[in-house]
Amino acid sequence: MTRRTCDEATGLHIRIFRHGDRAPLDTYPTDPYKETIWESGLQQLTKEGVRQQHALGQYLRKRYEHFLSPTYSRREIYVRSTDYDRTLMSAQANLAGLFPPQSSQLWNPDLRWQPIPVHTVPVAQDRLLKFPSKDCPRYYELMKETLQQPDYQNQIRSWKEFTERLANYTGYNTEHTSTHRVWKVYDTLFCQKSHNYTLPPWATLDVLQTLEEITAFDIKSHVELHRSNEKARLTGGILVDAIIRNFSDAIKKSSPLKMVMYSAHDSTLIALQAALKVYNGIHPPYASCHIFEFHAESDGTHSVRMYYRNDSSREPYELVLPGCASPCPLMSFSQLTAPVIPQDWVTECGSEDRGQKTDATTLALAITVAILGLALGTLLIWTWRSRPKPWPGH
Structure with missing residues (x-):
């Protein structure tokens, strides 16, 4: 199969990216800063997050300058975001870098920006990009089973003394210091440290490292440890299915669509990569981007290549679907991912x-x-x- 460069790409390309830098999702009871230090409030995109997404858009423009039209065309790109301020704003900043107005599209000579549609659905109805869905009882049953597994229980017991100390530091009730709450504490400290705020004396490097380990384990419990394929079918498998369908529909309809972009979350990328069996356990950083390139081959077939950009200082690295070479024939890609694609999500969820x-x-x-x-x-x-x-x- 012919090896192609991105400038020779044909067919449809799909991007799934995490939003840019944001304020913490929440604070803890003894947090000395609370919400007041964040200009736009908790959970919101920061100026650094806007810069990160604009830079990602510029990178995509450079990478695909011979694939995309030089000016924005509504027929060539479709953009969808989860219904959160930070992801909607990330999509807009990304598009500003990807499609600065040119020639006749330039409506203000002092402003290199133009409005481009970003589609969304209410969070409660979003089964494609926001996981896990509250309408999927079976997923929560699987997580209850996971939490009872000996490997999970043993690991949690090993952190018991640490979580008790953490409860004293943060003001949480000792009985309610779950791994999810530990993650929230870590997220708050991580955001504050990233913005050069002085952390409390108890938040030492060792404490931060342990918080990071517990957070990574909490993520692992959602995508591994117990019935990983079934979990994938109820989460990331939905997105894998949509990606394949998007390409198939574009081919059948001879659509001029060249790019689909999804602005989402770290959990979206983790669920997607776990379903594809390419998740490496490293938390997706802000503005990280998973790329699918669908290519038309000379024999009339199609193939898929995947790339992951998790470091803005270097080119994306290639991801290889287990059991297939790269590029992977589309038929093989579909067959290998079939076990994680739900046939009837509503029924499988028990909803x-x-x-x-x-x-x-x-x-x-x-x-x-x-x-x-x-x-x-x-x-x-x-x-x-x-x-x-x-x-x-x-």
């Missing part, structure tokens, strides 16, 4: 009964309202007919 119950409840409520409405209408008619008749001439 079908819930939907049926909801429908039945809604129907019962509608019938009740109709009966009450009919009774009220009958009462009003009877009252009107029974009212005293006015005297003639009044």
